[in-house]
Amino acid sequence: MSLFTRSLLRASTRPTFYPTKPTTTRLLPSILARYLSDSTRAAIDNAIATSPVVLFMKGTPEFPQCGFSRASIQVLGLQGVDPQKFTAFNVLEDDELRQGIKEYSSWPTIPQLYVNKEFVGGCDILMSMHSSGELSELFEKAGVLAPGDEAEASTSTSESAEKKDSTKTE
């Protein structure tokens, strides 16, 4: 499983959210900070269109900073989601994204998974869909799974790299 996770992870570090201008959002009381501006909405529109599979999470796939985000990444790895079709956004790097995505999805918690721009759910939903088989059905229909042969080839070559990487910290 860790091998799948690893190949999933590598590709996921590429995008950053968007160049953020300093905003006053974080200085406002939380009730006002939850107001979603047009620019934030547009940025999130772009973010969810980055890849067929998009996860908003705390931390990075390599270093999740919350158990729920970690579990979600593991499920995506187990499901065999194609790294080329996956992007993760770290909400801890951007307070506007962190607050905005909750309002955008009408979902109060992080992580949040989008597939083909549609909101799927948070960690609890991923877990239950994973065990019920709904998730693999969804991924298959969406055409986001790694092709079987290639996935295997990439896991065997990444094995030695993984050992070297294991002590790396950010």
Added chain:
Amino acid sequence: MAENSGITAETLEQTIRSKLEATYVSVIDNSGGCGQIFEAVIVSPQFEGKTSLAKSRLVNTTLKEEIAQIHAWSNKTYTPAQWEKVKEKEAGEA
């Protein structure tokens, strides 16, 4: 974030029971007392015919103010019929 949220498992449970007409509610406070981390199991006839996403959305909307104040919120939602199956399965495994 580490401040006391003022929310307890009891207050959450009461709100869930009254607003969602829940027939079974279990709210566990995993925060060690600061009132920030909760895990809930909710059984309600209001979930009938809804997807997992729709069920969770209903719960999240109902508890919007409470969830905004806490750090971590996890919930499992079942209709009464689904809950019977879960209990049967657990009994089988035990």
